[in-house]
Amino acid sequence: MKTRVVILAGGEGSRLGVLTAKRSKPSVPFAGKYRIIDFALSNCVNSNLFDVMMLTQYRPHSLVEHIGSGRPWDLDRSLTGGVRFYQPYKARFESDWYSGTADAVQQNFMFVKHGTPDNVLIMGGDHIYLMDYAPMIDFHADHEADVTIATLRVTVEEATRFGVMITNDDYRVTNFVEKPKDPPSTTVSMGIYVFRFDVLDRLVREDMKHKDSSHDFGKDIIPRMVKEGMRVFAYPFSGYWVDVGTTESYWQAHMDLLRHPPLLDLNDRSWIIHTRSEERPPVLIQNGAVVRDSLITDGSIISPGARVERSVLSPGVYIGPNAVVRESIILTDSYIEAGARVERCIIDKGVTIGHNCRIGHIETGAEDLGITTIGKSAQIPSGAKIGRGATIGPDVNLNDMPRKVVGKGKFVEHKGTL
Numbered sequence: 001m002k003t004r005v006v007i008l009a010g011g012e013g014s015r016l017g018v019l020t021a022k023r024s025k026p027s028v029p030f031a032g033k034y035r036i037i038d039f040a041l042s043n044c045v046n047s048n049l050f051d052v053m054m055l056t057q058y059r060p061h062s063l064v065e066h067i068g069s070g071r072p073w074d075l076d077r078s079l080t081g082g083v084r085f086y087q088p089y090k091a092r093f094e095s096d097w098y099s100g101t102a103d104a105v106q107q108n109f110m111f112v113k114h115g116t117p118d119n120v121l122i123m124g125g126d127h128i129y130l131m132d133y134a135p136m137i138d139f140h141a142d143h144e145a146d147v148t149i150a151t152l153r154v155t156v157e158e159a160t161r162f163g164v165m166i167t168n169d170d171y172r173v174t175n176f177v178e179k180p181k182d183p184p185s186t187t188v189s190m191g192i193y194v195f196r197f198d199v200l201d202r203l204v205r206e207d208m209k210h211k212d213s214s215h216d217f218g219k220d221i222i223p224r225m226v227k228e229g230m231r232v233f234a235y236p237f238s239g240y241w242v243d244v245g246t247t248e249s250y251w252q253a254h255m256d257l258l259r260h261p262p263l264l265d266l267n268d269r270s271w272i273i274h275t276r277s278e279e280r281p282p283v284l285i286q287n288g289a290v291v292r293d294s295l296i297t298d299g300s301i302i303s304p305g306a307r308v309e310r311s312v313l314s315p316g317v318y319i320g321p322n323a324v325v326r327e328s329i330i331l332t333d334s335y336i337e338a339g340a341r342v343e344r345c346i347i348d349k350g351v352t353i354g355h356n357c358r359i360g361h362i363e364t365g366a367e368d369l370g371i372t373t374i375g376k377s378a379q380i381p382s383g384a385k386i387g388r389g390a391t392i393g394p395d396v397n398l399n400d401m402p403r404k405v406v407g408k409g410k411f412v413e414h415k416g417t418l
Contacts, residue, residue: 003137003194004117005049006108007040008101009125010057015246018348018375021394024056026125027063028250029331029349031257031266032297032314034275035066036244037125041073041083042273047133049121050074051081053111055104057088072274086111100216106204113201120200122217123192128253128264129241130271131192136235140194145233147199147225149173150192152237161243162188163218165226165234173232178219187234189218190241199230240264251346251371254312254329258293280315289319303338320355326362337382344388345372354382361388369408 011025019028026037044052052075056063069076070083086108088098098104105112105122112120119140121133131150140148151165164183166175175184195203203221207213213220225232240263244250256263266273280299285291288304299315302308305322313319314331320338328345336342339356351374353359359380360372369389374380379397386392387408395414398404406412 001118003119003121005044005052006122007054007125009054011126012058018373023062024058032295032312038275040125043131045073052083054085072276100214102204102217102221103215117197120195127243139235143233146231148194148233148235150190150237151187151234153186154188159183159186164188167234171234176223176226247371258310347374348376350377353380356383358385
């Protein structure tokens, strides 16, 4: 049976704050050398699915540049599939930005139906997980399902953020509700669907006729399918899966990589996460430096007397003499100068943290004020102090501000206003 993959990669990811100010959520860097989109793409090719459509929308440039022709994933194909990009366009008839997940598929259905696949596998491009889709597709065929939904068991508190369903003993969905305040169960949708092609074709066309619809699979189409008695089934998944939709969940997913053993094993050679990497020199850890429970990527330099603990350093990061980095994520080509202290922070690309700065803080037993985040290319002058949970926007230069102190939870924009 022929399966076409549709990856919804147009998410703005506004809850990731400064990390998505200049890029889409799927193109946000992750775990030092990867981007979030690498996990969906790698899961596809590791599952022997090589016919991939990428639906983009918000700031797609870095995503398109990263994926390119798809060569790192063996997706630089033409006759047997490959990866192709589709963006919103203005046609003869009414069309606009995608108003929902189903609308994104419907607007591009002339491409989805090319070659008439048997199944269409639809997924988001902004989750971190390792999954073989082949057993799910087999499950879909065995149950003669109209749609099969990948599901996960979560806590009651977490369930309020997802589509929640009730199933019978045969995994058939008998009730589905999107983001309920009072979840009827703890079985939630992972946003991964296998549709029969003919069923999907009919559903997205019919959905466009519903004026009150938000044209979304989770909010509209799947609840309607369940209500109409269609064959909707839940495929149980028991592995690690996380929606890195907030700075806190993004930070926590990195900390999960540093556990013993890690909750997500990136060293599994049977399930390689592929990516596009630039050539960098080996890591240099100089005499007297201390590195503990950390991921250090090519091109990084850790100077004498520096300490890096429970942190992730991306390519080309420089840690100056006697600087301290704890429980932090430092993205590509950022500089932490001598004597600076960075704790529980996310530092975007090309940031400079000056000498003896104090950025973030780990407070034992104190109120959780979130993660301190510094936007791309920001410049933090020597001696500056930025409190726990504060946010510095992209391109901010604190040298332009009269004060070099940013209080807890404060936000500094490019214009330099608190």
